[in-house]
Amino acid sequence: MSRSRIVIVGAGFAGYQAARTLSRTLPRTLRGAVEIVLVNPNDYFLYLPLLPEVASGVLEPRRVSVSLAGTLPGVRLVLGEVGEVDFDRRRLRYVDPEGRSGELGYDRLLLTVGSVNKLLPIPGVAEHAHGFRGMPEALYLRDHINRQLALAAACDDPEEAAARRTFVVVGAGYTGTEVAAHGQMFTDSLARQHSRGARRSEADGAHADGTPRWMLLDLAPRVLPELDKRLSDTAHRVLRKRGVDVRTQMSVKEATSEGVLLSDGEFIPTRSLIWCVGVRPDPLVKDLGLETQQGRLMVDEYLRVPGRPDVMACGDAAAVPDLTRPGEITPMTAQHAVRQGKVAGRNLAASLGYGASRPYKHHDLGFMVDLGGVQAAANPLRVPLSGPLANLVTRGYHLASMPGNRIRVLADWALDAVLPRQAAQLGLVRSWSVPLESSSPEVARTPVP
Template sequence: MTVSDRPHRIVIVGAGFAGYHAARALSRKLRHDDVEIVLVNPNDYFLYLPLLPEVATGVLEPRRVTVSLAGTLPRVRLVLGEVHGVDLEKRRISYTDPEDRQGSLEYDRLVLSVGSVNKLLPIPGIAEHARGFRGMPEALYLRDHISRQMALASTEPDPARRRARRTFVVVGAGYTGTEVAAHGKLFTDSLARQHTDHHDEDPRWLLVDIAPRILPELDRRLSRTSDRVLRQRGVEIRTRTAVKEATSRAVVLDSGETVDTHTLVWCVGVRPDPLVHDLGLPTDNGRLIVNPYLAVPGHPEVLACGDAAAVPDLTRPGQITPMTAQHASRQGKTAAHNIAAALGHGKPRAYRHHDLGFAIDLGGVHAAANPLHIPLSGPVANLVTRGLHLSTLPGNRARVTNDWLLNAVLPRQAVQLGLVRSGSVPLDTTAPYAPLTPSHSRE
């Protein structure tokens, strides 16, 4: 079939928050036969990242936070593959499928929503010994690793080594790091009660950040509430502190303190997918420059959104929108609207969004939230937070609710499945959504 013979093809690269919502909106807006919507993604699911800490700590099963693309996106053709090249002149993308076969697709309209990967810093030992938290493999590895360390500690005769296995360090006190530490402390406390060989002090968790407070990018009231809950739970918060070096058995802080540990979780932030750099187009802090309509200057047929795009923030002139799921979801819908407008369905609109507030799930009955900028804490905030997740989760709502209810009355299931080894989830990876092959893994 030649380009002139086939339907008008819209290719969406990436099925994160931006890509998923772009595909869903387009499938609803464009129902006629002369338009083909193609979604290219390495996996056949949309990952609901905000609930990933609950997967890593045994609250939710992995399938609860993965939503089938084929099952929820009617009239969208799914192509499994990782895009590694875009030919802007020939309007063609190149990709590699899960069986390492090469493929290509021509497009008439392109939506780049490739998302982000772990952000690295030039700190000795970090790339070798830290683990990120951007994808399902990393969450599954962390759940197994925490369970393994607690089990090994229970039979370790040396007190210092036992204490090191029961010490967990999270670097980065943003949204993700704060939730990982909050849920992780509850998880290890639960595991400690199951292992009764030693009556040690409680498992130790440290949350480290160079910023003057945790959640520095959010409202101070959310920060204060989260700080109070974590400290009461026993999490040690080290603000204005950086990691100087990491080894396989310790973390050295810039204060000179050495923390013996077998667990270093890296949550310092994200950077755009390397595909953005490879395009050779103008960027802003690594993000692809677009206009308020999400179009790439000089290439009106190409739109970019989510973490990959430097979208002008019309509510804060001179700034770009932050990398949040809230912005990504709405930018995906705006991209779909503007593509439909270009095809004669409505009028294009610039992206403009005032944030509706944020919610931090702190585990148990605790949370911090400010819906519509009304500060909430405690059980009320927890209900609001869970209601927010259920309202924005595209599927599996009944299953997630059921897991939450069971977790409230039953002990957590803590078993090591051994599905993901440490070498399968290196920090320095361009594909946190896919573990490396077992032949390259190590523990």
């Protein structure tokens, strides 16, 4: 009997869960007749919600990078980035990390290619801003923050020093709010280390005492507009208390190498523009020639692509009908991606004759935002929480959701509670290798020979 091959493209939340569920669902009698192949540019699953803690020096990079080969037994990993799919021939083409082209045939295909940074037609942003969708960007930001504070400490020009100590985050959703919250605590810690050997003056730094300045901008009327207003107010209050300059109904009109021009006409001198305005489906989606909705692949409630019975899609790249809100599609969140991946894995098994297909339906269980230290805002099961209790719930949720590295994450959290942050620039990721306009934010760009 010929062996069936199921190919899953992408190892984000949806793809990882689909591969894991499928490998666990298939009975032993079928495993020899079915090959599960996972195609991904990297050999790890990235736990994105904890990425701000990597950028701020709380967690080491490998803590949020879970080995695919080590946690997905029975799944064959192919390192590569898919660039083309021939649906009629049931074949896809990919490029591996060394630039070599390859082809894979499939009997069933699951597309979970995820999302990339959302771009807006604002002059200078693509050239001077950096996003926050992958490990390379987080590592670049951590080095960049270290570098700017070190340069500011050694700078004789007060205005230049102030600009280097100023960090502008655009987008006050989950990612932007967490980046600003953790970033502010990180830079304050680094600034204290630099100040031990430096003489302060009234004119030194963004504030009178030379401490760093963080700004958080959003066009929405409040931070975290997706959350309950009480949680939004909590986050706003915590950020304000720490000194973060939160400006709602505000955005960037132009970006330059010297700073950013705000929509109200004010110019903010800075060397750091962090772009967290949202995400858009992976560019591969528009090149597939399939029907889309809001830029995402059209699928039915069973995650099947219309007219292609052998193709499924889920996660950020798919417009999955939201059965809890008729007429709408599910938002692009990790919570939905994880659960869609599990349904996709079961439905793939059902397509092989094991089990029954079921539609995707999920009610949000609440959301949480880590604000650094012991602060957080959360509403598990619609119960609003804030402060240390919310932080405990948030960290507990992350540990339960991670498929590996839990003890290592706990160890880093414990060390961060008693030791100062490490001010060390590794210099492994350069600015040009993490452009904002990238179809693969999970991969650092390399020089063209």
